[in-house]
Amino acid sequence: MTAMFATTLGVxxxxxxxxxxxxxxxxxxxxxxxxxxxxxxxxxxxxxVVFAAQLVEGGGVGAWVTGITALMCTGIFVLALFKGERHFxxxxxxxxxxxxxxxxxxxxxxxxxxxxxxxxxxDLIGFGPTVRKSWSRPQExxxxxxxxxxxxxxxxxxxxxxxxxxTLIYPIxxxxxxxxxxxxxxxxxxxxxxxx
Numbered sequence: 001m002t003a004m005f006a007t008t009l010g011v012x013x014x015x016x017x018x019x020x021x022x023x024x025x026x027x028x029x030x031x032x033x034x035x036x037x038x039x040x041x042x043x044x045x046x047x048x049v050v051f052a053a054q055l056v057e058g059g060g061v062g063a064w065v066t067g068i069t070a071l072m073c074t075g076i077f078v079l080a081l082f083k084g085e086r087h088f089x090x091x092x093x094x095x096x097x098x099x100x101x102x103x104x105x106x107x108x109x110x111x112x113x114x115x116x117x118x119x120x121x122x123d124l125i126g127f128g129p130t131v132r133k134s135w136s137r138p139q140e141x142x143x144x145x146x147x148x149x150x151x152x153x154x155x156x157x158x159x160x161x162x163x164x165x166x167t168l169i170y171p172i173x174x175x176x177x178x179x180x181x182x183x184x185x186x187x188x189x190x191x192x193x194x195x196x
């Protein structure tokens with residue numbers, strides 16, 4: 001792949017990263033979407049760790065989307081503190097604790113691959129509170145955000161300058177997780193619509 005093509009894909013993935021959050025933030029401000037603060041906190045912090053590891057491993061323009069995502073998730077976390085889910089169950093606290101353990105373990109290793117594996121695990125666990133909330137209230141999440149996210153991560157994979165486990169594990173996991181959550185959300189919405 002030429003450097004120009006990789007740059008184009010990286011820029012396109014970055015644009016999708018910004019675009020995917022626009023409707024989500026708009027829905028938060030309108031009171032339609034109520035993000036779970038724990039999930040967005042967990043998604044922001046490990047994504048920043050993965051971004052640093054991808055840069056160290058020479059991920060190039062394919063890593064840009066990871067950095068943009070870390071910033072956007074952190075911003076949504078701040079919004080969620082004021083306009084998001086405020087009912088936290090024991091399950092949510094357990095997920096947050098598991099993420100914290102994964103991040104503490106990451107600080108004990110100096111290995112970029114270990115950091116990516118643990119950060120990816122923390123990020124996936126971070127879906128727990130949002131899945132739990134969306135089971136009964138799927139309308140409080142913006143479906144397009146997760147659908148576009150899968151495309152964004154797919155493009156970022158194609159734009160990576162170095163393809164090795166350190167650069168690939170996180171974006172591949174994010175494609176699977178986001179599209180799986182989008183399918184789950186669509187299914188829960190259709191079930192609730194059928195009941196009503």
